[in-house]
Amino acid sequence: MNGTPTPSAALPKPPRKLKHLLTLVLVILLLWGSAHRIEASFGRLFKGLPNMWDLIAEMFPPKWTYFDNVVQPMLDTIRMAIAGTTLGAIVAVPIAVLAASNMVRSPWIYQFFRIVLNLLRTVPDLLLAALFVAIFGLGMIPGILALAVFSVGLIAKLTYESLETIDRGPMEAMTSVGANKLQLILFSVVPQMIPYFISYVLYTLEINVRAAAVLGLVGAGGIGLYYEKTLGFLEYDKTNAIILFTLAIVLAVDYLSTKLREKLL
């Protein structure tokens, strides 16, 4: 500022590169170690290449006429995703409130609900579906329930995390006008949360459409059943038709949901 150069000793030294280097070494070690333990090797990958090629060759051309058979199950898949997401979204609302530390005073309560949410998200959806199939039998109901449980875990977690960052001012104002706890939530929390919540529900719907497509593998309804059928009969051209169909649906849902979410936030 005053024209005299600062002595070089006073200049801050750049951070040392050693830490990055050690991280890289650690990652490589972990990768190599893991591959070794599960007996993965490039040799086997190369041996499998011709098989892979055969499979792809059999997949083409896709059997487009098979579409007629799978339109209904595909619609069912989307319906399952919508029903499961909606059900999960409804249940997620009170749980998100109970898991947010600025809504509930007692750490015992919000920590409990957080653990529940973590548990819900740890169980893979296919396993959930298999469990529900065992309870309710084959069909769409177990699929819907599996997606609903998964949705609760995801939506409630995302919601409570943004719930904790909302502006406290309006909450204080509602306390000062003599509102009770529910009115406070209704007038100061809900209007702040609605765009986020809808965005999370749409995001979960995207994921659920993809998940619903494979739930049929364990008998939980939807297009997944047809994957299993066609694969079982080695009709790879049909499988390919379903894959492309699923891809188109997933892309469409993703596009719509992304556009909607852009508008919201």
Next chain:
Amino acid sequence: MIELRNVSKIYPNGTKGLNNINLTFGKGEFVVVVGLSGAGKSTLLRSINRLHEISEGDIRIQGQSITAAKGVQLRRIRRGIGMVFQSFNLVKRSSVLRNVLAGRVGYHSTLRTLFGFPKHDVELALQALGRVNIAEKAYTRADQLSGGQQQRVAIARVLAQEAQIILADEPVASLDPLTTKQVMDDLQRINQELGITTIVNLHYIDLAREYATRIVGLRAGEVVFDGPVSEATDERFAEIYGRPIQRDELLEVAQP
């Protein structure tokens, strides 16, 4: 109307926010509380409607102890005390009207407020907006308004609340000089026309002299001045602040 008896507040970390405060505010007074930041102005105001809990003493609002009140009773007392905040505390995504109507929730059950307000309340809210001259903004989103306008919406919320007392915690601290005047004028007009007891925390001492009927000076959580504006001379202010008045404590000088 408002009585504070032997009120002390000690924060969990041991600092004394308020130290044995005894004050009585009468109906229709326009009181301005002055003092350095950290003197306990905000703590005092927030103790009156119990946004902050006090450690000792008793605060009575129209004869009822808010310190001892619980549940419905506490909410009833709070309903009669409107509060205006430095940061307006509006829900930015909601319409102006909805923000003002929020002032009415204390009069209704949760279910009633869930399914919309009675016509009477909507009229009341629009009248309140009219009183602060922004009725035409009723259906605008709150975040589309300027700071001064947002603060007037917050004042309208207090009016719709039909409060007998208004507490204003640094209501103009985030406004420019022109809108500061407008907001202070609104508060003064409401005080004079409706006879609402008004207590305002202010940083600028010239503003305090211009609007107050009574000035309370706080220093380190204690009342060091309490009297009419005529007695609040520069020398007395210097005592309140514990040092001579500085230029940035005068609105006219600090922001020409």
